[in-house]
Amino acid sequence: MGMDYYNILRVNRNATNEECRKAYRRLAMIWHPDKHRGDKQVAEAKFKEISEAYDVLSDPKKRAIYDEYGEEGLKGNAPSCSRSATSYPAGTSGQNIYPFNSRNAEEIFAEAFLRDFDLAFMAQPKPRRSQTGARKSQGVNVGAANMSQKAPGIERKLECSLEELYTGSTRKINLSRKVITSHGESVTRSETVVIDVKPGWKKGTKITFPKMGDEEVNMIPGDMVFEIDENPHAVYTRVGNDLVVQQKLSLADAIGGTTFKLHTLDDRELTVQLANIVSPGYELLIANEGMPIAREPGSKGHLRIKFDVIFPSTLTEEQRSGIRNILER
Known part of the structure; x- marks a missing residue:
């Protein structure tokens, strides 16, 4: 049994061309494959089906053959009629009258909406001439604005x-x-x-x-x-492709050196050895431990460690004297 094109477009057999066009436009927008990425095969089949129905019902000759002989008649295979030209409406050959595969569903879609553009444009007021005979530009490009x-x-x-x-x-x-x-x-x-x-x-x-x-x-x-x-992070701050972290140090560690660990964003323990004396403004840079660089797979920015040196709040006279002796040598 052939397809029921009227049922596919959801119009009755007396539907006008305009009614068929509106029905097709509505269904085509719903079933266009671009809107059904999750089930594209089903959408493509449905889109082709409604495009085929519209292609037949919008063409007076094809529609006349279809109404008389059904889908087989469009292919020149109607069992109740001969294949002579006289068995079909005037102007048709009776053979391969409707090879749908030769017309892409997207082509039919484009033509249908191009017609919308043309109709919208023709409905606009014609540009008037000014007193000097020059055309006014207003309103010329309003056509097809909707679509x-x-x-x-x-x-x-x-x-x-x-x-x-x-x-x-x-x-x-x-x-x-x-x-x-x-x-x-x-x-x-x-x-x-x-x-x-x-x-x-x-x-x-x-x-x-x-x-x-x-x-x-x-x-x-x-x-x-x-x-x-x-979202803000409790430990790290992102600056471009770099990661910045603040690390607290005692004065003894800042002067004498130390080793500490940082927990990275990918759950590693990064051991950092501090050998240099930490002076004001000192920043330790560790290459390739920053953020991944999206456009350069395998590459990362830097990890920048800034230090907050904690000074003792009190010292005994003996401690002061000892520190002074060491620093003045």
Whole structure:
């Protein structure tokens, strides 16, 4: 049994060309494969089906053959009629009248919406001439404004810990967006998107899901955009690709040297040996222990250790004298 093109477009057999066009436009926007990444095969099949139905019902000759002989008649295979030209409406050959595969579903989609543009343009007031005979420019580019505009997008902050931005992570996010039903109604639908946060991404990095935002009638669906936001860390501060940490030292350690450990963002224990005397403003730099560099896989920034030297609050006269003797030698 052949396909019921009227049922596919959800129109009755007396539907006008304009009614068929509106029905196709609504369904094509719903079933376009770009909007169904999770189940693209099903969407492609449905999109092709409604495109085929519209291609037949919008063409008077094809529709006449289909109404009389069904889908087989379009291919010149109607069992109840001969294959002579006289068995079909005038102007048709009776053989290979409708080879749908030769017309891409995307081509039909583009033609249908191009027609919308043309109709919108013709409906605009014609530009008037000024008193000098020159044309006024206002209103000429208004045509097709609706279908060339995007519906409002969805913008969200994606809060990430510094650990997530160091090691990377996979985030599943549930949110709601407006979609247009096959009956032209706006409803709210829950969506789940998956974002792979890459090591080294920075605050302000944007992840865009094209046409996954809100939908509005006669408008291109908006985009869904997430912007990385970095949560403050208790120990480390990020400066570009570097990590900065404050380390407290006693005066004895600052002068005499010491060894201490830092817990890294990827759960390692980093042993730091301090051999130099820590003077005011001294900063120890450890290469390749900073943040991963997103555009240079395998590379990292620096770890910059700044020191806060803790001076003793009191000293005995003997201690003062001993320190002075040592420092003045």
